[in-house]
Amino acid sequence: MKDIDALIAVRHPIGRASGLPNAHYMDVSTFAEESQALLLGQWAGLGVAAQVPCPGDAVPITFAGVPLFLLRDRDGDVRVFQNVCRHRGMILVSEPTRIEGAIRCPYHSWCYSTQGRLVATPHVGGPGRNSDPKLDTSDLGLIEVRSHIWRDVVFVNIDGTAPPFERANAEVIARWAEFDAPLHHDGRAFSLDIACNWKLAVENYCESYHLPWVHPGLNAYSRLEDHYPIEGRGHAGQGTEVYRQLTDGPKRFPDFPGLAPKWDTAAEYIAVFPNVLLGTHRDHAFAIVLHPDGPSRTQEHIHIYYATEQAEPDLADRNSAQWRGVFEEDVFVVEGMQKGRAAPGFDGGRFSPAMDGPTHAFHMWVAQCLGA
C-alpha cells in the first residue's frame, strides 16, 4: 500500500527528495494501485498503428491486465476495443489475425462489425431464431476504448477520465511540432523481455548521467557535456547536440522535411509518461512501448521509423542493430536496480540535483498521480 509520507518526500526539492520506496517496484497491491492511477487513468501507449497495416488487421494486447485488441476497421481507422464478447464474456481475438468480414465470437458466434456494432446473434431466440423480443441487443456493441495516435503510437485512456490527448500532451507535441511528418515503419520491430518494474525503464531512459559508464560506445562521440535535460508537463528526457548520422559511403537516410538547422546535429529522447519512450533525429525516429507485466517484469517493444518508405536496407539493418545494442546495454542496470530494491534499507535513494532532474520529474509525476 502507498505510504503518503514517502510520496510527499518524493516531491521535495530535488536535493532533499527521496525516490519512490521499494514497494513501488515489488509490491503487488501497490502495483495494482499504480496500474489504476498511472496506466488506466492516463494516456498510455498500447502499440503502434503499423502493427495493423490493413483493414481488418487485429492484434490482441493485454495491457495492465486488461484484455484489449487493436484493430484497423473497414474504413481504415485504427480502433481499440476491450477484447470481450457482450454475451458471456468470451475473449474475441486470441491471436493476431485479419478479419475478413465480421468479428465472430468463437463461443456462440455473436458477430460484431469492425466498427464494433453487434450485427448477429444467431439462434438467440432459439434454433434458427436470430433475435428475441425479450432481449434488447441495441446497446450491446463492443466496448471501445478511447484512443489517439501520435507519432504512430496508439495511446489509450482505458478508464476514460483523462483530459483529451492533445491537451494532456500539448507541451511535448509543440516541442516536436517540426517532426510532424509521416513516419515509415522499418518492418524490423523487436522486443526485449526484462526482469524489472516498468518505471525503472522510464527512469533509466530519461537521464544521460549513465551514458559514459553504460554506453561507452555512444559516448565515444557524445560526451556528457553535449547532453541537456528535458522536463515538461507529462514528459522528461534528454537531448544531445552531437548526433551523427549513420553513413555508408555517400549513402545516408533522407531527412525529415523542413527541420531547423539545429537538428543537423541534435537529437532528443523523451519519455512520454507513463510508458512511451520516444527518440527523434533528423533522419529517423523510434518509439518504445513498455508493457508492464506484474511488478517486476516488463516487455519493451521497439519500433524504428524513417522519413521515406524504403529506407536503405543495409543501413537500416545497421541502425536497428546499433539501437538494439544500446537498449541491451541498459538491461543489466534496470534489472540490477530491480534486485537492489529487495534491500530493506533502501529508502528510494537520492537524486543528483545536476544530473537527475528528469528522473526526479518522473517520480514527482508518479507521486502526484497517486495523490501526494
Added chain:
Amino acid sequence: MPWGLNTAQTAEIEAGLLRAHAHGDTRTLVSLYTEAATEAPPDAAAFLLTQAWVYALSAGDPRAKTLSETLAAMGRA
C-alpha cells in the same frame, strides 16, 4: 442427423461440413449449410441458413446479404 434429414446426400453434406469445420474452410461451410437447407423442413432450414449466414458474415462473403434477406423473409431475422 441433428436437423432431421435423411438420404445419402445428407450424409455426404454432413461429412463435407465436418471436413470444412476441421479446416476452417468458411466458404465451403456457407455453401454446404445453404445446400443442406434446401431439403430441410422450415425450422431446420432456418437453423441451417443461420449457420450459413454467420459464416458468410464472418468471412465477408457477399452471400451474407442474401442469406440475411432470406432469413428475414422467413421471420427469423
